[in-house]
Amino acid sequence: MRTSKWQMTRFSIVYLGSQSTMFLVPGLIESSSYQGWIGVVVGGLLGLITLFFTIQVGKLKPGIGWVDFGAEIMGKWLHRAMVILLLSWCIYYASYDIENFVLFFGANYLRGTPPLFIQIVIGLVIMYTAHLGFASIVYMSEGIALVFIFSTILSVYLFIQHADFSMLPAFIHYHDPHLIFKDSITVMSWFGEWVVFLFVAPELKISNKMLKRFSAAGIILIGIVLLGWVMTILNFGAYLGKELQYPYLQLVRSSSSDDLLGNSDPLLIGIWSSSMFIHSSFLIYVAYKCALYLTKQKAKKVMIPIVTLGSITLAYLYSMNLAKYNHDYYAFNTVIFWLIVEFIPMYYYIVAMIRMKFGKQAK
């Protein structure tokens, strides 16, 4: 696999950015109006903590995948439990992705189509991409990263037109510590998905250089999400922003009334959806690796379809009960669950440190 210097940065921007740029902002405006930016910055920086632990665990055995050497640290059964936890989290998250997309695209552009149909189509694409393997997923994200950044710049141009800059002082005047705390935890769960990057081994070695690359991506992402948040709230105000389900779409639609640019929202959605495919495919790939470990490398050929089918089923069940989906998506319990999974590397690191200490003492 051919690697270049900032390849991991580009990959992680696309991977992490797909969900957070679109869906973090509306929820944040709803919960904390003018001070959301503080939550974004603090939460984003906190997310780097999980990155740190991930890299430390990865460095313990650079060339081997975590799935394989984790048992040495934690013990066979505990490691198995962790793998199952990660596996179910990946499938659950992928189902969120699918359902998000179905709602987003379906409600706006394909109103009559049954959600199951869209889910199956998306599922097939994810299956295909996941089966292409890690190297191809990373290569694909390189091309997508370019388009992603370009369209972000384009969208800034669109949004500046109606932004009300006199709102800016409000950002400084609101700082409720309790809200800041809650926001930061929520944002940290969005930005802290670094646990899946344990799986870049064995194709790539996890090292300190990687830490630098990934942190760069994290910081750039904080910038992008912040930009999106600022633009949304400057355009729609704290109150209307709370009420709209998909402010980005409305932003594009309401920018200029009748030329091609103002009507090009499906194009932006298309570009965003390619990043979402990368995100889900990588999750399914991780799930596939976990599942293979659990079944001891058997059933290689059908594992990806099985895992994807799990996600589709969950998405389908959610689509039957939309209110529950909305509730679950923004619930604080979900945040806690996410955080528990994201801190998996920390548990391993602590145990490894303890073992090393005991090992030294024993000697």
Add this chain to the structure above:
Amino acid sequence: MKTLKLFLVFALLVNLTGCWSKIELDELTFIYGMFIDAGEEPGTVEVSISSPLPNRLMSGTQGGSGAGDGLAYSMVSKTSTTIPDAVILIQKDLSRRLEISHLKIVVVGKEYAKQGIGEMLEWFKRQPEIPLGTYIMAAPGRAKEIPKLSPIFEQLPDQVLANIVKENIMYSTTIRDCVLAEASHMGYAMNYLSFGSKDETSEHGKPEYWAGVGGVMLFQDKKMKGILKIKEGRSLAWAAGHFAGHNTLPVYSFVWEDDGKGAVSTIFLSNSASTSVKMTPEGPVFHVKVKGRAGITYFEDSEGRKADQLSDLIITKLQEEVVKEISESLEHVQKSGADVLQLGMLMEWNYPSEWKRLREHWEDYYSKEARIKVTANFKIADFGSEK
């Protein structure tokens, strides 16, 4: 093998498609304008829809206005208790599916505005297809009379109205502005049309109607609060800055007397306004600053002085004049209780603790006690082709 399986599944899927969302273009009718009136019975609303007829439009392109064969657009009206019901009633009388994503204008009748446009705004917010950049304006009587106007340069009355609003002589309010203001409990304003018949030129012996902008209608809390006439409306539009869109070409004329008499007319080629709030011990003071660059279009001085000699005087006088007019119109707006400059938001952004106190009775405070100071800062851009 993988690709083969994938291909098979895709092929099967393609057969499954009932193509649920698929509609050909010639099975749709596009709504270009919506006209909403209060229904004859209380509690009902009458919705009228104007949509273009592509065939007649295309054959009429060569000829100019679509008055040759017949009208290039069609109007349908229905009354019902809610707007969505009325729209369905309209749909049932049409042979094609209504498509609202190309909506250009919405006209609200005066009666309906008095009753409250909340339901309409809520409906607009919830439909994903409705473009929030649609222009909205108010009619002096019943909204459905307005399309009777004869389009001269354009082919459809909706285009005429949309272009009038786009020109931004006063406000260029879109649905988004209204919805945003409503969500923050602030006021907003929209163009108030004037409508009448002109007897001088009438083709084919039929009476011809024209429509233009005749003022500004003020809203607060989903209801109409007041109407400003043209002059006041223009001043307000200038002071409102970006709420009114990019206001074009305010013209101001005044006379003066000091050592001699003179008269000057200026036209503002670029203008802007900004609002800010400062806290004083007695409470907040709102500052409205207007800026502009003026070009002189008419100058006459009994002493025979040239315009450039008197430029300082001109500027001072101009600033006084403009401040006076804007203050007057802002007083009028204040009395009506509509916070169209969204001063409440300024309070919320800059002085949150004060705002918490005032928020409950903001309407009262605004109409009676808020102090608004207007200042102007102008420059002369050019004198025209004459000195």
Add this chain to the structure above:
Amino acid sequence: MPDKNILELIKEQLTDCSDAVYQSINVYGHSCMLIYIPTIVDTLSLQEFVASPLKSEANSEPDWPHFMERLDRGSAFAIPYIKAYHPDRAVELIVSGNPVLCIEGLPYVYYFEIAHYQKRAVSESQNELVVIGPQEAFIEDVQTNLSLLRHKIKHADLKTKHFAIGKYTKTDVYLVYIEGLYKPEILALMEEKLTNLSVDGILGISYLAEHMQGGHFSPFPVYQYTERPDSVAASLMEGRIGMLQDGTPSALLTPVTFFALLQSSEDYYQSFYAGSWVRLVRLFFSLISMILPSLYVAITTFHSQIIPSDLLITIAAARENIPFSALTEALIMELTFEALREAGTRIPKPVGQTVSIIGGIVIGQAAVQAGIVSAPMVIVVSITGIASYIIPHLELGLTFRLLRFILLILGGTMGLIGVFVAVFVIYGHLTNLKSFGSPYLQPVAPFVMEDWKDTLFRFPSQYMTKRSTSFTDRKNKRRQKS
């Protein structure tokens, strides 16, 4: 007697080859037989350098052993000659155009390499046209092609490895590469495939290409065909490997990347502004040629919100009385265009003009007026058709044509999501595709900064100091001193 046996054996194998000529010459009292097929032999050289000297020998002093010794030393004739021992080998040589000299009493024969086939003159390139720059193109004769190539690259490092492939055709195939620049793995792979190939015969270079592809079924071409010697020379200097085959006026180049297939040599002969601009236009239109019809159908049937209102009225009015759905209309038009295209390629020249007129008038004008298709659809399909010819290499254009239909069906049944999904899957397939180990979408994915100087834009040649890593190893980077 032994040599008579060889002669007899040869004659046996050549029975019923009535175009074989047996010229008997008497030298110093011994009979020699010159066997050749005159249609493939340079008879002038034969008479001048072989037959006449032999005859004149015969007229001078009777000195047979002397003659034999000179023959052995290799100075009997002015042109080189080689011994052949086996009668089968001798027959092989005769049918390949090498006259064979059988001398009485000798168990071996001598042969002269003066084959001369019919070939046409080096002419202008028909399929890869440039305005400024060399115009000559390869012809069928591989020796001429090699000479054209050696004319461009005058360095001993230009290696030409020879293979003779095909039981009946024994076609000469040459692998050309520049020592020190190529990737050895690729050469080893190609050599292995060529040596293990056993077929009846190969007539076109694409036979070889297919055999070497080995179970890798992508619609995208992993080779580049070219008929211009300057393209081959430039590619060799980038580190690629070329293959020339006798009988085909095209050369094959590997490895290839997607962006290499979108380049034309013209980009380098024009100024870099013009070259960059043309490249951008080309890239844009090649994408258009794949997705425009499907986008149009998807937008007009599923997502009419995207179209600006004025255009919408025009399209809606145009579609008023059309009996078919947009998808069916598009398919009809596309298939008609495909038929026109194919007919245009096969049609004999005298009738060619008529067909284009019929095609243009009948399809374009009359179909629209009869209300079978709508005018915007004709515009879309024509733009697509023209755009597909912008691609300089025919094989990529063909791929896009194929994919266009799949995209059209997906777009017409699933709307924009169908188009997005299809584009994404194609993109995924392309990133995964490797042409002899070189990633297909380099330098976009994986992202290699230095190679961008020659992808979307063409930087001035002074700045393109390094060779592209798609084709050569990292240690060979410098191509010029900056």
